[in-house]
Amino acid sequence: EIVSLMLKASSQPMPLSHNILPRVLSFYHHWRKIYGATFLMWFGATVRLTVSDPDLIREIFTSKSEFYEKNESHPLIKQLEGDGLLTLQGNKWAHHRKIITPIFHMENLKLLIPVAANSVSDMLDKWVAMSDSGEVEIEVSEWFQILTEDIITRTVFGSSYKDGKVIFQLQAQLMALTSEAFQKVFIPGYRLLPTRRNMKSWKLNKEVKKSLVNLIERRRRENCCNKTQDQVGGPKDLLGLMIRESWKEMEMDSNSSPSAKIMTVHDMVEECKTFFFAGEQTTSNLMTWATVLLAMHPKWQVLAREEVLQMCGARDVPSKDDIPKLKTLSMILNETLRLYPPIVATIRRAKADVELGGCKIPCGTELLIPILAVHHDQAIWGNDANEFNPARFSDGVARSANHRVAWIPFGLGIRTCIGQSLAILQAKLTLAIMLQRFSFTLAPHYQHAPTVLMLLYPQHGAPIIFRRLVDP
Ligand code: HEM
DSSP states (O other): OHHHHHHHHHTSOOOTTSOOHHHHHHHHHHHHHHHOSEEEEEETTEEEEEEOOHHHHHIIIIITGGGEEOOOOOHHHHHHHOSSTTTOOHHHHHHHHHHHGGGGSHHHHHTTHHHHHHHHHHHHHHHHHHOBTTEEEEEHHHHHHHHHHHHHHHHHHGGGHHHHHHHHHHHHHHHHHHHHHHHHOOSTTGGGSOOHHHHHHHHHHHHHHHHHHHHHHHHHHHHHHTHHHHHHHOOSSHHHHHHHHHHHHHHHTTTSOSOTTSOOHHHHHHHHHHHHHHHHHHHHHHHHHHHHHHHHOHHHHHHHHHHHHHHHTTTSOOOTTTGGGOHHHHHHHHHHHHHSOSSOOEEEEESSOEEETTEEEOTTOEEEEOHHHHHTOHHHHOTTTTSOOGGGGTTOSTTSSSSTTSOOTTOOGGGSOTTHHHHHHHHHHHHHHHHHHEEEEEOTTOOOOEEEESEEEETTOOEEEEEEOSOO
């Protein structure tokens, strides 16, 4: 059936780069009509149960989450994502989550606003300098990637920003090499052979780890000497917090043997890698799609700008109190995440026999939750499910669809995204300052071609024309 549908789709002449979203979604919705919201599908040699019924999704992520676990990533991806929160399971995951959750509390994140706003302003000053006669074409996906890289480096390393930047730049090179390998090489097993590209990526990976170990050990020694001062002020970055929490555990647990409770240098190295992997491209992706959608829908761009100007005027950077009040921007970001969720699907594996929606699921079964398809389901979102309409979020996320669990760009339940407030904060701040300074439209050669390569990307980038607003 897949082959016949593909042949039907490919009989219409389309360049490879064409927007693949309608095609993927039309397969999915076709099968959903025939087989219902839960059906089995082969992915190469693996069969997966595809689950898109929001009630069952809630069961998997929340009420019966103890029956499911995350599955193993591809070894190349593993090298990028680190052995941190994203992939850990059981007690070790719970311990790390407990230590790391506080740094992502809004009160801590608000402290980042002035620093993040500086990074955004620096970027926009460069655009101004590049604009001849008040206009400039910008490939926003590249610029936003550099911006989020900078902000995540500051969040993780704070006072060790300079050393951290060098390390995360190496990590970014490793990421680029890996996605190149995924884009170009389809021979099974080839990605694991000692080719020149693979050897380069293994070498980079070693270098990143070694530099992180050196940096963490240095910070531990420094913090050890300044322990009193640290206790008064509290650490200002994620690494400092992890170091402090690991001490606490050691002090409380001094009699017990080194256990899963203590966060070792190795654990911290892996968590730093995880934050870069999980937080950099996802957030720049959100900013890119939001900018594209605002360029496509000038009415919403005007509304968003009016709100920002009313709240903070044309020049003042939004403060920590302004950001939560930017309601139109929140609606726009929610709708962007609905239409273009950076992570299009997630997978769970049953760790015991379990019942789901009246079916017996044997231990070991893989379940696929197709976030993208759920977000575009007309039965949930109505006939305009494929259209950009931020107004559907005017009463908040919970009232936006006919089911509360229909909007899941950050996952759900205990393994929900730990960095979602940071991502939204960065995106809001960036869009707000951008709207204060520029109006923007799509470049004439922009091609709408969302494609999935680890995340949901604009295949040909996102060239946007920015015009300076002298007196908005
Ligand atoms: C988990 C999406 C930004 C760190 C997740 C999950 C999703 C997600 C869907 C759950 C995966 C699953 O259940 O299988 C996103 C999106 C982002 C974003 C769409 C931006 C728009 C960030 C940022 C950070 C971050 C900025 C950190 C700096 C994590 C971590 C986890 C996670 C550590 C694993 C949590 C756990 O299992 O305990 N993210 N994320 N993410 N995210 Fe994000």
